[in-house]
Amino acid sequence: MQTFTGHIPYSKKVLGFFAVMVALIATVAILGIIVGMIGDFIIEGGPNITGAFLTEFPRNSNTEGGIFPALIGTTFLVMIMTIMGVPIGTATAIYLSEFAKQDSVFARSVRFAVNTLAGVPSIVFGLFGVGFFVQFLGKGLDNATGSSSFGDGSLLWASATLAVLTLPVVIVSVEEALRAVPRELREASLALGATRWQTIVRVVLPNAVSGILTGSILAVGRGAGEVATILFVGVTYSAEQLPGSITDKFMHLGYHLYVLATQSPDVDKTLPLQYATTLVLLALTFTLNFSAIFVRSRLRRN
Amino acid sequence: MAKELQAKIHASAFSVFYRDKQALHSVTLDIPERKVTAFIGPSGCGKSTFLRSINRMNDLVEGVRNEGRMIVDGTDVYDKSVDVVTLRRRIGMVFQKSIPFPKSIYENITYGMTLTERKTKAELDEIVESSLKRSALWEEVKDRLKNSALGLSGGQQQRLCIARAIAVNPDILLMDEPCSALDPISTGKVEELISELKDTYTIVLVTHNMQQAARVSDLTGFFLMGKLIEFDKTRTIFTSPAQKETEDYITGRFG
Numbered sequence: 033m034q035t036f037t038g039h040i041p042y043s044k045k046v047l048g049f050f051a052v053m054v055a056l057i058a059t060v061a062i063l064g065i066i067v068g069m070i071g072d073f074i075i076e077g078g079p080n081i082t083g084a085f086l087t088e089f090p091r092n093s094n095t096e097g098g099i100f101p102a103l104i105g106t107t108f109l110v111m112i113m114t115i116m117g118v119p120i121g122t123a124t125a126i127y128l129s130e131f132a133k134q135d136s137v138f139a140r141s142v143r144f145a146v147n148t149l150a151g152v153p154s155i156v157f158g159l160f161g162v163g164f165f166v167q168f169l170g171k172g173l174d175n176a177t178g179s180s181s182f183g184d185g186s187l188l189w190a191s192a193t194l195a196v197l198t199l200p201v202v203i204v205s206v207e208e209a210l211r212a213v214p215r216e217l218r219e220a221s222l223a224l225g226a227t228r229w230q231t232i233v234r235v236v237l238p239n240a241v242s243g244i245l246t247g248s249i250l251a252v253g254r255g256a257g258e259v260a261t262i263l264f265v266g267v268t269y270s271a272e273q274l275p276g277s278i279t280d281k282f283m284h285l286g287y288h289l290y291v292l293a294t295q296s297p298d299v300d301k302t303l304p305l306q307y308a309t310t311l312v313l314l315a316l317t318f319t320l321n322f323s324a325i326f327v328r329s330r331l332r333r334n
Numbered sequence: 335m336a337k338e339l340q341a342k343i344h345a346s347a348f349s350v351f352y353r354d355k356q357a358l359h360s361v362t363l364d365i366p367e368r369k370v371t372a373f374i375g376p377s378g379c380g381k382s383t384f385l386r387s388i389n390r391m392n393d394l395v396e397g398v399r400n401e402g403r404m405i406v407d408g409t410d411v412y413d414k415s416v417d418v419v420t421l422r423r424r425i426g427m428v429f430q431k432s433i434p435f436p437k438s439i440y441e442n443i444t445y446g447m448t449l450t451e452r453k454t455k456a457e458l459d460e461i462v463e464s465s466l467k468r469s470a471l472w473e474e475v476k477d478r479l480k481n482s483a484l485g486l487s488g489g490q491q492q493r494l495c496i497a498r499a500i501a502v503n504p505d506i507l508l509m510d511e512p513c514s515a516l517d518p519i520s521t522g523k524v525e526e527l528i529s530e531l532k533d534t535y536t537i538v539l540v541t542h543n544m545q546q547a548a549r550v551s552d553l554t555g556f557f558l559m560g561k562l563i564e565f566d567k568t569r570t571i572f573t574s575p576a577q578k579e580t581e582d583y584i585t586g587r588f589g
């Protein structure tokens with residue numbers, strides 16, 4: 033009868049108690065910070081978010097008016113980024129999971145590159161964007177075609193730069209989803225005389241839709257909040273018009289916030305605008321992240 | 335043995351290596367047409383490896399290598415000229431873990447057919463019905479063909495997988511422990527089915543259940559540690575095996 037009721041020494045009990053307390057305090061502190069921060073933004077910024085704020089251009093050197101062009105610019109940026117990044121990321125993931133020999137040098141290099149990419153500071157991507165997309169590709173295109181629209185920062189190059197930044201997110205989550213498709217399903221398909229591609233298209237991808245969706249949404253969420261990446265590749269602090277083509281410059285919520293907080297002639301006057309812009313930006317990224325979690329859990333269950 | 339029967343599948347000195355590890359040692363045998371051939375033997379002796387070598391499913395394993403010849407209908411399936419996809423269409427396979435596609439019952443059956451040809455709705459309907467009838471599932475599912483196949487019971491799923499395999503009209507059916515996850519009643523149904531199908535198909539069956547091998551097969555091969563110890567008429571194997579190892583195994587004195 034004594035087997036399960038060993039005596040725990042007093043010192044261990046005390047140690048255990050302290051460990052639990054520390055964990056508890058840390059948790060409460062973090063929760064407090066999050067709630068306090070978001071609460072502050074909601075209280076200060078909430079009342080300023082009006083229809084006019086969302087649909088008007090900024091006025092008077094960004095000290096009055098709304099955030100319409102920044103909202104639209106961010107939306108365009110994120111959409112174009114997704115269109116460019118998700119297919120490439122998905123294709124890479126398909127290659128890694130379905131075609132590459134797992135221990136081949138090439139597959140290992142791709143994997144290493146993806147992991148490294150995920151850890152590179154975003155400002156470095158920004159510099160890469162200037163060097164590769166604007167200077168090399170853009171100027172090259174201009175020289176080749178005699179135009180002058182590509183050799184400068186623009187919606188196109190900013191989206192491309194962001195797409196590169198979010199590639200690791202897409203690749204990792206799509207690959208994870210592809211690997212989660214049971215081997216038996218693939219074998220059943222192949223045994224019926226399907227080619228590899230038919231198996232991927234008809235069996236593997238439909239079963240990995242949730243992963244592709246989550247990957248895309250997480251990527252969009254990451255991309256929507258990035259400022260450092262796009263600093264040098266096409267974002268602008270004020271625009272008279274919405275971008276009319278992908279080679280135009282554009283405004284962006286995150287960058288607009290930076291401009292409001294540091295570049296305005298009267299920073300105090302813009303404080304309500306800053307709060308409201310922050311809240312919009314937060315709401316945008318939170319919505320994207322939560323929808324990713326939601327999609328994931330919904331599709332996991334099915 | 336079995337000289338009078340036409341060999342559908344002929345393995346000659348066939349060996350398989352997983353990287354450096356040899357899983358099959360120079361197996362030579364003739365599998366006759368339109369009979370049920372069963373393979374028995376303790377776990378890990380190479381039964382699945384042999385089976386999966388016939389339709390080249392083992393090609394999918396990284397680091398696998400073969401020696402010897404595996405001849406189906408007079409052609410070495412490992413010959414360079416052989417198209418694996420065509421080969422696999424002619425050799426149906428049913429797995430231990432029956433796993434229907436997460437699609438409707440109807441789409442599960444038509445999956446194989448729609449890979450290469452365009453068929454009319456009427457043609458598809460007809461093949462769905464005939465495949466399900468042949469796999470003794472029609473009466474149970476005819477009113478819910480559009481429902482997900484995952485809603486079927488384990489036994490029904492396994493029969494659906496058999497229906498799915500015969501829908502593409504193969505002439506060989508490979509079955510790797512098709513009943514090991516089924517209850518006795520479902521097992522009985524599948525065994526009945528196997529007996530009916532052997533009029534049309536050459537069936538190769540791996541089983542751990544010796545009564546099953548005795549009940550449904552015409553020929554039985556006993557594998558031990560990658561070697562084919564004995565291969566003969568099922569009755570001979572179970573009543574008067576030539577090898578001591580075979581006798582030990584079937585009398586339960588081994589493994």
Ligand SMILES: Nc1ncnc2c1ncn2[C@@H]1O[C@H](COP(=O)(O)OP(=O)(O)OP(=O)(O)O)[C@@H](O)[C@H]1O
Nearest residue numbers: 352355357375376377378379380381382383384395
């Ligand atoms: N993919 C693989 N990679 C490496 N070794 C393998 C692989 N598949 C099988 N083997 C090895 O080959 C040998 C034969 O395996 P096989 O699956 O053919 O046995 P089996 O007779 O079907 O066993 P069981 O009755 O458990 O299904 C085993 O030793 C096994 O460990």
Ligand SMILES: [Mg+2]
Nearest residue numbers: 381382383510
């Ligand atoms: Mg096996």
